[in-house]
Amino acid sequence: MRFVPFIAIVSALAASSCISADVIVLKNGNRIVGMNVTEDGGRVTYQTSAGQLSIPKAIVARIERDGFSSSLADGAAIAPPVSAPQIEPAVGYEEIAQKAVHGGAVDYAYIESLESGARTGAANAINKVAAAHYAAAQFFLATGDSESAIEQYQQGLEFAPSNFGLLMNLAVLYLRQSQFTQALNPLQQARTVSPDSADVYKLMGWAYYGADKTGEAIEAWKQAVKLRADPDVVEALKKAERDQALESSYREGETAHFDLKYYGGAAPELARGILSALENDYNDLQSQLDYTPPEQIAVILYTGQAFADITRAPSWVGALNDGRIRIPVEGLTSVTPELARELKHELTHSFVGQKTHYRAPTWLQEGIAQWMEGRRSTSDAAFLVDAAKKGALPSLGALDGSWIQFGDENASVAYAWSLAVIESIIDRGGIGDVNRLLDAMASAPSPQDAVQQSLRMSYGELQQQAIDYLNHAYLGN
Ligand SMILES: [Zn+2]
Structure with missing residues (x-):
């Protein structure tokens, strides 16, 4: 698991200009890169590309000046730590797998013969079809062809709609591709099949969180923790609850491709300006990078107070990629050329991350x-x-x-x-x-x-x- 620096842009700015950056190390271990860091009364103040920010001195462990400090490489694109559960969908799987995939190719004739056998509805025959499609999907995954793997899972599910292994593996593939809403379909089916599976609720949480449905994500993760202790889920749950606490006081703006939230202090015209800049950037990136993100991209603007609220939390640095672009906008009332560049920079990270599956x-x-x-x-x-x-x-x-x-x-x-x-x-x-x-x-x-x-x-x-x-x-x- 990696930390996602919250003020991602700052490091880019600090690193690519000649001004030296200092690092503020917080007591919780997190690090903030800023310029012109000064201590003043009870607060530590520093300069970022989005203006001046300050945090309570009480949460700062130390400040590392020049040379010794480290810069945070920003990465908007960290994949959720989801993995497909290891499930063998049928007894005698090895033998079926060897027949379904051999000589570096999928034996479609063999799979079809299994499928016609399964049309009688015999449970054993259906399990064999599921196993064969599962094996074919593993083959495609090994060659990096996720689309064909998804097809194989889907074809297997036509015969075996309640096969837990197929459902969960399909859901994980959708999640890796940032297709959060799509991932919910197999997960809901998997929950019907196995209502007490902590894995199902864990993945559901990711799907809801990715789809920007924080409330549903919290419910799913609470259920997951109830069923099984899991530090990843506990971390994710804490973070989602902090988001939710702030969300109640957010105002929102929405366009075709973005869902923007901002804390009360930010000017509505700034929010509108940012959305309009992002929409233009989106169209440009869509054509240049030949890619369309499958879901709306969440953007959160932080003003000073909200930023401080978050830094007081035990882990304001995102420990997970939720695909949300988070931007400090303290002191800004309109989209400055500098902010415009930052928006394009951060949005590019979303496109590149999703297009390459992180x-x-x-x-x-x-x-x-x-x-x-x-x-x-x-x-x-x-x-x-x-x-x-x-x-x-x-x-x-x-x-x-x-x-x-x-x-x-x-x-x-x-x-x-x-x-x-x-x-x-x-x-x-x-x-x-x-x-x-x-x-x-x-x-x-x-x-x-x-x-x-x-x-x-x-x-x-x-x-x-x-x-x-x-x-x-x-x-x-
Ligand atoms: Zn960057």
């Missing part, structure tokens, strides 16, 4: 998000080329995972380097190459494999391409 490496997430917000390598090109000559640039492999441990300087390089790599890809093959890369990420065994499959390059070759591009595009070499 498998995009951090350099890809941050590179595309910066590119989409309009940032270019102009002022960083000379530095990056020089660093490459000295062998001081990190390899892309070192930027695949979380950046949380990076100090400011390393994070700053990581952001700039990631942007340069994306620019070079777009320069060579257009946005189409980025989309091929994202599609490959969704299914390839590793990010390096995805680069190889889609761009026909190793990480080393991609790095060289980026340096060549910087030299050529910015330095006249």
